[in-house]
Amino acid sequence: MESSAGHRASIPIGAAGLDAQKPLWRRRWSRDKYLYLMLVPVAIYFILFKYAPLFGEVMAFKNYRLSEGIWGSPWVGLEQFRKLFTSPDFVQILRNTLLLNLYNLLFAFPVPIVLALMLNELRSEVYKRVLQNLLYIPHFMSWIVLGSIVIAVLSPSTGIVNAVLKFFGVEPIYFMASTFWWPISFVGSSIWRDAGFGTILYLAAMASVNPQLYEAAAIDGASRWRQIWHVTLPGIRSTIAILLVLQMGHMMDVGFEQVYTLQNSAVGSVSEVISTYVYKRGIVGLQYSYTTALGLFQSVVSLILVVAVNRFIRAMGERGLW
Amino acid sequence: MMQASGWFRWLNTFLLGCFACAALFPFINILAVSFSSSRAINAGEVSLWPIEFNLDAYRNLIADGQLLVAMRNSLVITLVGTAFNMLFTVLAAYPLSKRRLQGRNVMLMGILFTMLFGGGLIPNFLLISSLGLVNSYWGLWLPALISAYNMFVMKSFFEGLPEELEESAAIDGAKDWMILWRIILPISMPVIAALTLFYAVGWWNNYFNVLIYIKSTDKLSLTVKLYQMLQNVSSELLRTTNGEGALQTTITPEGIRAASIVIAVLPILCVYPFLQKHFVKGVLMGSVKG
Incomplete structure (x- = not known):
């Protein structure tokens, strides 16, 4: 892609510099031609990889056959x-998608x-920085890693959590599952x-x-609690509000990787979401038109x-x- | 400046310490399991420290070699992918940061729209297939050349730079691409560092696209290989130990799983302390203009 932009570059350069009494667009072109040339590969990229697939959505209105x-x-x-809308699967995956998002909104967001x-x-800047760095770490791990750690730690036979529960006499x-x-x-x-990484924006707002x-x-004699309530919280109110509505804008997506690594056949009824369903039925099951319709929805x-x-x-x- | 009562401060300090430990605890537990004997793992005795220390799981994984191949693949995917990302993100962000550019708004709206509405998984998959990019890393790199979000972050960083710098260079007859290379990029290191890291972490952790587009076993990335191994560990890897006889008795799927996870996590943990501050800057840059 880059080399094709380079070829195009050689054509107009000579033509633009010749005329002294150039029309406006030619003056603009000779001033900004390098900028436009930089944008050529960018435009090709967005048209080919972002806009062309939109035409593929017509599949949702067809019965796609590989041979045709x-x-x-x-x-x-x-x-x-x-x-799609009459399928019992649809009700289930839509409900799971919305519910898992709702749980995240209620329990993970705060x-x-x-x-x-x-x-x-915290008063000690050093302690604060150390804690922040430790709390951010999981954010940089792939869900494959985090998911498998979660599964290992929660395992009923060898996981540490159940070992602790057993110590207190709780059944595994x-x-x-x-x-x-x-x-x-x-x-x-x-x-x-x-949660750790999510503190960054709030801490910046507090600062x-x-x-x-x-x-x-x-x-005025306000205690720490009252200072938090009357000074700090109002200071971050708009940050909270924006992040909250942003998250509500994503109610229809649950990340594929998180669910895919954590789910198993025993919990399909509560864990199957739109993204995993499209993958399983579409990419694996080859029901292209049906899953395109779901994706379009x-x-x-x-x-x-x-x-x-x-x-x-x-x-x-x-x-x-x- | 703050007058906190003593117990409040100590409780807060203590609780936060607990939270940080809780966040790290699973990693440490997995590390301990990976070095423990299968007897101790199966008895559920391992918490924060290896019990009956041994390296069998790692020996097994290294002898098997697949995870190391996958790690090399991930490195290639990450390095090349990130280089392409940065090149094309700059190519998009610099011209689009120039308010005088005709057609700028049309293009910005066009890019913004791609953030709000996408073609969906299946149409993208068929596009990549029809371009013949399945089972090639190009099928990963090309469709993800530019992240629109990162492009907007870089564009607004460029817009915040003082214009005088460029004007004096332009009077000296420097071309736009020379200005970009000699003046803009050297003073844009904060945004370049942050976005490079965002892209690189994204590539390293990428799972879904490799799962869909890469078919050959020897081309798989670390994440997909890891997932496959975690699923099949009992059958595949333990069988290879059967040939070696002696190892057989001391190996358990949990140990192998833990060791694979540790190997996968290690590279990120090694670079994390040095790069962490750039991430934070990057997040804040993105929030200034979302």
Whole structure:
């Protein structure tokens, strides 16, 4: 791709420099030609790899057959969607996708806020920095690694967690194979990976709170608790609000890798989400049209959610995402 | 500046220490298991320290060799992929940071749209297949040349640079690409470091695309290889130990699993302390203009 841009470069350079009384567009071109040339491979990339696949969405309205290709396969109108919406699988994966996101929103979202508030109260900068660095580590691990560690640690026979429970006389718990415990383990793994790293934005917002506010509050006799409540929290309120609505904009996606590494056949009824289902039915099961219809449904709902969220952020008086 | 009552401070300090330990505990446990005997693992005796220390699991994995091949593959995928990413992200971000550029807004909107609405898994898969990129690393690199988000982060960094720097160079007759190379890039090291790391970690941890596009066993990345080994450890790796006889009795799937995880995690843990601060800067840069 790069070399093709280089070839194009040699054509217009000589032509642009000749005329003194050039029209506006030629003056602009001779001024900015290198900038445009830089953008040529960029434009090719976005058109080929980001826009071309959008045409592939027509498959959702066809019955794709490998031998006939995307364009040759017969049109079936909304048949794939009818099949999808009447399938019991659909209700289940949609419910799981929304529920797992909801659990994360309720239980994982507040954790970095609390952690950041606690870190902000530390006096020793060195201790604070060490703790932050330790808490960030899981964020840099792949879900394959984290997922397998979670499974190993929670194993009923050899895992350390059940060994501790056994010590206290509790029967081994099949965390990863129980439909009750699996979502809890899922949320726990989300917290483990992202809570520490999630403090970064909150800590930055706290650092920008005017110290005079704390002094004034202290002079008025406010305790630490009241200072946190009346000074720190209002200082990070807009950060919390934005991150909250942003996360709500992603209600339709659950990351493939996290679920795929943690799930197993015993908990399919609570763990199968849209992304894993599309992979299994589409890539593995070759039901291209059916899963494209599901993917299109997901993309459209996500787009509506994100646009709505952006409107909402702007209505709150914050700067929007675009 | 703060007057905290003593117990509050100590409790806070103590609790945070506990949380940090809790976050690290699973890693340490896995490390301990990887060095422990199969008897101790099966008896559930291993917590933070190896019991009946031995290296059998590692010996087995290294003799097997697959994980090391996969690690080399991951290194290739990461280094080349990140280099492409940075080159093309700069090529996009620099021109688009120039407000005077005609057509800039159209292009920015076009790129923004790709962040909000994508073609979905199956159409992308068929595109890569029809380009003949399946089972080639190009099938990983090309579709991910530019992350739109990272491009926007870099663009707004460029926009924040003082214009006088460029103007004086432009008067001296320097071309745009020379200005970019000689003036802009050297003073943009913070954003370059942060984005390089974001891309590199993304490649190193990449799982899904390798799973879908790479078919040959000897081309698999560390993550996919690791997942396969974790699934099949009981059958595959333990069988190889059967030939060696003596090892057979001391090996357990949990030990092999733990050792594979440790090998996979090690490279990241080695570079993490030196690079950590760039990540934090990068996150903050991204948040200034989302």
